[in-house]
Amino acid sequence: MGLEDLKHNFLTGSLEELVKWARRSSVWPATFGLACCAIEMMSAGAADFDLARFGMEVFRPSPRQADLMIVAGRVSQKMAPVLRQVYDQMVEPKWVISMGVCASTGGMFNNYAIVQGVDQIVPVDVYAPGCPPNPQTLIHAILTLHEKIRLGELTKRRPGVTGAGIDLAAEPAPVGWVAPPSGAVRLGTPR
């Protein structure tokens, strides 16, 4: 019954802007550090690159208090269900940054052990390239996500009027990039 169900009109416009501004300027990441990218994520969080400038200074370990899951590192077959479970336990609105090529497409490990791209498990909003992406690249990805939240719309649009960005009702499909296979399936270990 929240704001999402109201029809978009002039009254909800400014309230929407306020809510989107509030959401994007205090996105708290969940510590989901897996491999080498996690070290770069920590360096981004530390003093030199300082994610706190973007309202993300605290990495919440529990998914209940996190809005953004940065998948930092290679996702192994054994880790896939755990990743999906943590994603499910995160509270809406939630976003996913797939940090590094191993998370985005399996990277250099095209073998039996690595899930070739985390978008097979969770819908991904922003892909950060690099192996590991240095902190500037990660901050660029975070700013892209902020941009995406700013352009996205909150209230329902009349069918046909598709504002750029995410429609929270459906699984968020990224804009412009090749959309990942929709309906992220629950990945058990392959038979």
Added chain:
Amino acid sequence: MGSLDSYLPIFFMIVLGVAFAALSFGASKLLAPQRPTSAKEAPYECGIVPTHEPARRFPVRFYLIAMIFVVVDIEIIFLFPWAVDAQSLGRFGLVEILVFAVSVFVPFVYLIAKGALDWGPVKRVRPLESESVRTSSSTVRRIGPSSGEAA
């Protein structure tokens, strides 16, 4: 009305408190998307779906700690009214509150003496009690190239 307006600040404090609480709950109910799923209700165990639900029987020490807390907490609540007009109560008030505080403090000391609070690790080994001041350079020895066995 004279005596009533001295209660005005307290009244505003209550109104402000309730308003703030109502605003935050209302805003989150209104603005946050409500999509409850079974996973969100499940207990969070570091990403693992727990196979067996958490143990029902908690060790008794947890309750002990809770009881000690309740006793000391009530003592603080009694201090509030005394603190409001401590000036007018004067010396008599002071002695009275001291007696009350001592009467709560004595059982607390007894509890500590009985070891209710220190249920620390059983296997904690207290090494070298004598040389208690260990620094990062005193607790290590250095083996230079000469004294070491030449390979």
Added chain:
Amino acid sequence: MEAEVQSAAELAGWTGPASTGAGGQEVLHVTRDRYLEVVGALRDNGFAMCSDLCAVDYLRHLERPLPEGVAPERFEIVVNLLSLERHQRIRVRVQVPEGDPVVPTLFNLYPGTENMEREAFDLFGVRFAGHPDHTRILMPEDWEGHPLRKDYSVGRVPVQFKEAPGPR
């Protein structure tokens, strides 16, 4: 430091084939039945730490350089022992036939090998008789097959590029 470094073979009383790997390291090629006895003897003679235990699948490289008198088998267990006093390393290699890939466990001599043996079982399928906790360690529990075997495919996902004209 004692003057001459006895060769590990005499320490272990092993008279069978021995060779020296690259870098001048001593290697004993032990048969499966005398495996525990030799490693035990080495352990009593100062080889206090077993630094590494790994398995190798020689399916596609059977005719490898082996001293005479050693029948090359498909699997091979390589144990690296280390003596802290003598600063000496020794490698014990045991041939394990493909038919019954079973080797006695070193757990009672070197408890450090417990996880290493579980990994060798998990990735190669070599069983360790008498191991206290004989389960997989790296792969998910319901994983079929042993990935590091040479006949196990790499599991590459063919990479499709939009314009790539198909596999050449």
Added chain:
Amino acid sequence: MTDEELTAETSEGPQELQERDQTTPVELGIEEGSSLRLPEALLGDHGDIDVEFGADETMIINMGPQHPSTHGVLRIMLELEGETVLRSKPVIGYLHTGMEKTGEQLTYVQGATNVTRMDYLSPLHNELVFSLAVEALLGIDIPPRATWIRMLMAELNRISSHTMWMATNGLDLASSSMMIYGFREREMVLSFLEKTTGLRMNHDYIRPGGVAADLPDGWEDDVMAIVETIPGRVDEYDELLTGQPIFKERTEGVGLISPELATALSVTGPILRASGVEWDLRRAMPYLAYDEVDFDVIVGTVGDTYDRYAVRINEIRESCRIVRQCVEKMPPGDYRAQDKKVTPPPRARIDESMEALIHHFKIFTRGFEVPPGEVYTAIESPRGELGCYLVADGSNKPYRMHIRAPSFANLQALPPLLRGGLIADAVAIISSVDPVLGEVDR
């Protein structure tokens, strides 16, 4: 997705810690012994932990893969009686990347890129051990300048790895200012590594046959700048942590390990040295040019978490001493072996001579062939003995490349260390073992 399927997804069955009543008496005996996973022969002091507990009195809980203080995706199943840890079992494999299988698909020239992603806190050490193994098999020797450059970079990597450990250890023991200081120092070292190798991590700088590129000119003052400021900063950490009563209360007497137990569990590195065993591969079995450099091996006395902290903080100072001597004694000359078969020709000569172009092309596509044989080389990484067992079958790809990861063995010492401590001590002990899950799961 019914609940059973949901549970089945993340449960690892027999790999997990079983309930008390489902554990066989033998297994329980091993686990109940004062140190887990140890046969009776090596049982140390039993500690006064009463062992008979009813089935439902204890609670088995997951300190799981996604946990702020398990340094990556390590999952430890703890059996608790209130706050005291009775039994524990690390469940690993959540970062298994099949690197040893990938290693068999890459040529020797490309092998370093795969190996360097195992221990991502000291990537240069992985490349070093792989390159030493390949060179031992090839039988080539590299020019002295390459050896000294390798030693300089490896020690700088040790400094960055230990400052990273100081940071995360401080954060685990609730001193977040230590986290900020630690990363500030690490950035200094990383900026020099980026300047030399081109990348902050996963450098692929140390390759079989020498190093990828010479040191940038003016590198002496960069390195001297690092080596002059870091000891001063380490004294700051000393002041911040060593005398602090809270830090001492959290670490003194916690996670004790005896030298025999450490050796039996094949634990190496700062944990082994902290327990009193003088074993540092740089001193005992010197590789590169460590015998021409004088430094102290730091050995602890008690063997608890406080000693491991003291060993690591002093090792940073020793590494600074080694780096200082590397700067003084850096020999001139070429930075990689001039053997045409193994190392590519310098970039400039490619435009001039056709033969150089052919060699360059051949090395970077087919790589070089290594004669059949097997070798085990080991170096002292910040976490312990990092070994590489390489089997070559004469082709241009390694037949079998097994990396002996120090953290894999050190993790086995966790159950005996955790036993009898509080959960808060478990956090301190896991951080003092300093596991890097990239190299544990490979």
